[in-house]
Amino acid sequence: MQIGMIGLGRMGGNMVRRLKAGGHTVVGFDVNPESARDVDGLEALVAALDAPRIVWVMVPAGKPTESTIDALKALLEPGDVVIDGGNSKYTEDRNHAASLAERGIRFLDCGVSGGVWGAERGYALMLGGDRETFEYVRPLLETLKPEGEHGLVLAGPVGGGHFAKMVHNGIEYGMMQAFGEGFATMMKSEYIDNPAETMDSWREGSVVASWLLDLFDNATEHDPELADVPAVANESGEAKWMIEAALELGVPTPATAAALWQRQTSRGGADDILRVVTAMRAQFGGHVTKVDEIATH
Amino acid sequence: MQIGMIGLGRMGGNMVRRLKAGGHTVVGFDVNPESARDVDGLEALVAALDAPRIVWVMVPAGKPTESTIDALKALLEPGDVVIDGGNSKYTEDRNHAASLAERGIRFLDCGVSGGVWGAERGYALMLGGDRETFEYVRPLLETLKPEGEHGLVLAGPVGGGHFAKMVHNGIEYGMMQAFGEGFATMMKSEYIDNPAETMDSWREGSVVASWLLDLFDNATEHDPELADVPAVANESGEAKWMIEAALELGVPTPATAAALWQRQTSRGGADDILRVVTAMRAQFGGHVTKVDEIATH
C-alpha cells in the first residue's frame, strides 16, 4: 500500500522502516533537509501518491501538527485520508477532522505506544474515527502493530485514539509509581538485602509480571540501587489531561495523580506548600526564625 | 527430596501436586480429616520424614500458624527446617525464628505469589533467612517456581520473604488501581466506544502490557462493562502493612494507599467523613435540614 509519512524523527523514521519491511511504498518528508526524506515538500509528497491518498502526520503536537494539517487541507483531494499519529490532545482532533471535512478529506487520530522498542516489537495502535476509513488504512496498521492478535483497536469516534493513548499513559504513570513505591520501601528496609534482585524475581509467576518490570531489570542490571539516576522526573502531558478529563467526568484518579504530583514535586512544584507549613509551624511552635531551626523544628 | 506439607487447602494442595510431579516425596497433613492427608497428626508427619527434615507450613496466618510452629518446636530436632509459606506479617517471623532457634531448628519465611494459576504456571517465591538453609531447600523451591530464570529470590534475612511478598502485593494494589482508573475514565467518556476492547489491545506492544491486563481480558470476555461485578472490594492486609512500614521508613506511598482507601471506602470507611462535610456545608450554606436537600445542596 502507498503512504506518505510526514516527520522522520525517531518515531516516524522507525515506522517507515517497519512499513517498508512490510512491503508498503512510503514517501517520506521531514522539514530537516538532512533527514532521509524522499521529497522536499508537501506538494511533492502529495504529487507522489495515488488518490485516495493516505498521509500519516508524525510531528510534534501543537503548532507543527496544526500547520501541517492546514497545509494538507489545501493540497489533498476529497477522499484522501490524514492520520494524526502524534501526541495531540484528544480535544484537538475534532477541530482537525471538521476542518479537513470541509474539503471532503477524511481523518483518523492514532495513539501510538511502544517507544524505541516499537521498531522491533511493533507498535500498539489506538485509532479514533469511522469504521470505513479505519478499514481502508488497516493494511498499514496491521504492518505497524505487533505480530500477535493484540495491539490494534478502533477505540471510538474522532478523538478516541488520542483519548485511549492518554488513558494508556495515565495508567503507565500509575504503574511506574506503584513499582517505585515498592522499590523505595525495600531500599529503606533492613529486611531486604537486594531490592532490584527481588523485583527481578517477580518477572515470572507473580501477579505483577509486566513489560515495565522487564525494563526495570534492564535498568538495574549495572546499577542495582539506581545510584546514577537522578531523583527527578518530567511529565509528558497525558497524565495531566487524563486527570482533567476524569475530573470533569466525576471519576477519581488518585493513583494517576499521585504519580504526576510526585514528578511535579521533584521539580519544585510543592515548594510553596512546604513554606506555608513550615512558616505556620514556626508561628505556633515557638518563634523560630533561623532557617536551620525551622527545618528541624 | 522429602518434605512435609502442613495445610492442604487450595494453595497447599496445589503445591503438593506440583512437588510430586517434580519427583519429590511429600507427606501431607491437614486438620481436616476429609482432606487428602497422608498422616493424621504432626507427630506422624515428623516420624515419616528423615532428618534433617523440611516442613512447609501452609496454614492461615495468626493463631493457626502460631500453634503449628509451637507444636513443631516440640517435635522436630536440631537441624530440621521449618518454612512458613503462609501470609504471616513479616514482624512475626523473627519471633518464630527465635523460638525455633532455642531448639536448634532452622527457619525460613516464604512469600508465595501466583494464586490458583501457580499450580500450572509455577509460584513466584520470595524467601527470608540465611543462605545456607536456603540452599539446603533449594531443590524444592526450584520445583515450585516457574520454569524460566525468574520467580525465586532470597530477599533478605528472616522476615525478608514476607516483607517482599507484602511489597509485591502493595504494588499489585497500585497496578490494579491504575488500570481501574483508566477503565473508569473510558467508561464515562463519549470518546471511547469499547473500553474493554481498548484495554485488550494493549496486551502487546504497549508499555502497560502485563499479566494483570491478560487477566482483565479473561474477566471482560463475557461481561465487557463488568456489569455483573459488584463495586466493592475487600483488602487482604498486605497493602495496609506496607503503608505502615513505609510510613515508619519515611517513604510516601500515595498510589498504594489510594488503592487501599478506595476499597475501604467501598465498604463504608469514609461515611463519617462525608457526614462531616455535608453537615458543615449545610451549616454555612443555609440551614438545610432535610436529608434530600443536604445531599443535593
Place this chain on the structure above:
Amino acid sequence: MQIGMIGLGRMGGNMVRRLKAGGHTVVGFDVNPESARDVDGLEALVAALDAPRIVWVMVPAGKPTESTIDALKALLEPGDVVIDGGNSKYTEDRNHAASLAERGIRFLDCGVSGGVWGAERGYALMLGGDRETFEYVRPLLETLKPEGEHGLVLAGPVGGGHFAKMVHNGIEYGMMQAFGEGFATMMKSEYIDNPAETMDSWREGSVVASWLLDLFDNATEHDPELADVPAVANESGEAKWMIEAALELGVPTPATAAALWQRQTSRGGADDILRVVTAMRAQFGGHVTKVDEIATH
C-alpha cells in the same frame, strides 16, 4: 452611594438589606416578578441610576450571567461599572471585561464568601480588576464586608476575584476533609467516647480553632454522631477548577483533590474502578464468580 442589584435570591437579597442598612440606595431587579424587585426590567434599572452607574450582577454562573452582561452592554454608558459577584469561572471574566470594554464599560469580578451568615457577619470579598475602579466602588464593598480590618482585597487583575474565591473554596474543601478524617477516626475508635464533644473542646486554645469548627458544633448539637446526615456530598465546581488550574501550573494539590474525590466517590464515581479491582482479584485468586463471594474474597 447608588447601586443596581440584579438577582434578589438568597445571596443578592441579603446583600441588598446589608447595603440599605449601610445607607446606600439600591435599585433591585430579579426575573422573578414575585421577588422584592424595585423595577421590572434592566432598562428601568439603568434608568433609575445616575451615571457613572454601578451594577452588581448576582445571578447563576453560565448562561444567566452571560445574557445579563450582554444586555447591560447594550444599556449602560461608557464609564459605568459592572460587577460580577456570582460564581463565574475565572476564565470567563476576561471575556466579559473585553466585551464590556468595547463600549467603555468597566468590569470587576468579585468572589463572595460568607453564605447565609454574611447578612449578619458581613461578606468576605475578593475583587479582580483595576485599582481605580476598585476604589470607585469601595464604599459599597466597605458596607458589605465584615466590620473588622479584614474581609476585603483587590486580589489581582480581571479574573483575580473569582480565582481567589476558587482557591478559597478549594482550601475549604481540604479543611472540611481534614476535620472529617479526624472525626471518622474517632468515631471508629474505642479510645474516644464522644467525638463531637472532643472536637467541640478544640474551639478555644487549640491550633485547629476555626469558624468551620464552630459550625460543626452547631451541626452536632442535637445529633452528635451525625446519624441523620447522609454519607454523600455534592461538589460546587470550584475545587475542580482549582485542581485543574494547579495541574497546569505544576502545583500538586493532593489534599484538595482528596476532598473532591471523596465526594465524587460518594456519588458512584469510583464504581468502575472497584469493578476492575474485584474482577482482577477474582481472576487470580480463584475462579470466584458469585457476587457475594467476589465481594468478600
Place this chain on the structure above:
Amino acid sequence: MQIGMIGLGRMGGNMVRRLKAGGHTVVGFDVNPESARDVDGLEALVAALDAPRIVWVMVPAGKPTESTIDALKALLEPGDVVIDGGNSKYTEDRNHAASLAERGIRFLDCGVSGGVWGAERGYALMLGGDRETFEYVRPLLETLKPEGEHGLVLAGPVGGGHFAKMVHNGIEYGMMQAFGEGFATMMKSEYIDNPAETMDSWREGSVVASWLLDLFDNATEHDPELADVPAVANESGEAKWMIEAALELGVPTPATAAALWQRQTSRGGADDILRVVTAMRAQFGGHVTKVDEIATH
C-alpha cells in the same frame, strides 16, 4: 490546689507560671540543675506534696517518660494521681496505667495543644481516664485551659487523651496542607498579585477563617512570599500514628496523609520512587543514559 510538675522546659515552665497565677501551689522538678526547679529529685518532690498527690509528667515521650513513671510508681502512694501531659503515643498509656494500678496509683493521659501561645491564651486539654480522677484534678485543668467555655474534655478511657491529641494534630496537618496548596496555586498564577494579602483578607467573614490563618498573617507580615522560609518540613509523629490507627480502623485519611507525605518527600523520602520512574522512562523512551538527558526527557 497542690501539684508536682516534672519537666520545666518550654511547655512545663509556661504551665507552671499559669498554674501559679491561678493560685495553685506548684512543686517543680527538672533533671537540669540550672532550671527553676524547686526540689532536686523525685523523692523530694513527692515528699513536698500532701496525699492524695497529683504529679504532672511533662517530659519527652519514650524513655524519659517511661523511667519517670517507673520511678513515681515506687515513690507514690495508693490514691495518688499521675498525669502524662507529654506526647506519648496513645498505645503506651494503657501500659502506664496498668503498671501504676498495681500500686493503686491512678493515671490520666492528657493531650495538650497551644504551643508557646498557651501561656497566654490557655491550653486546650484532652484527657483520657476515668471520670472520678478527672473531676479530682479538674481545678488544675480549669486554670490551664482557656477562659471560655471550650478547651477541656474527657475524651475517653485511658489513652483517649493522647488519641484525641493525635487526631487533633492530624487535622492540623491537613489544614496546613490545604492552606499551602491554595497559597502555592496563587503564587504561581498570573491572576493573583498578592497571595499573602488575599489570604489575610479571609480572616473575617470567610468560611476558612481560623487561628492558623491568623498565624499565617503573622508569618507573612515581613516576608509575604515566604522567600526566607525553607521548602522543607519535618514531622512530629502524630500524623503518622493517626494514619496507622485509621488504617487499622478501615478509615481512609487521604488529606492527612497527603500532608505527611509532602513533608517526607521534602526530606528525600520519594527519591527512590523517582529514580524508578526515570529509569523506566529512559528504558522505553530510548536508551538515554546521561543524567541531564534523563531528567529532561
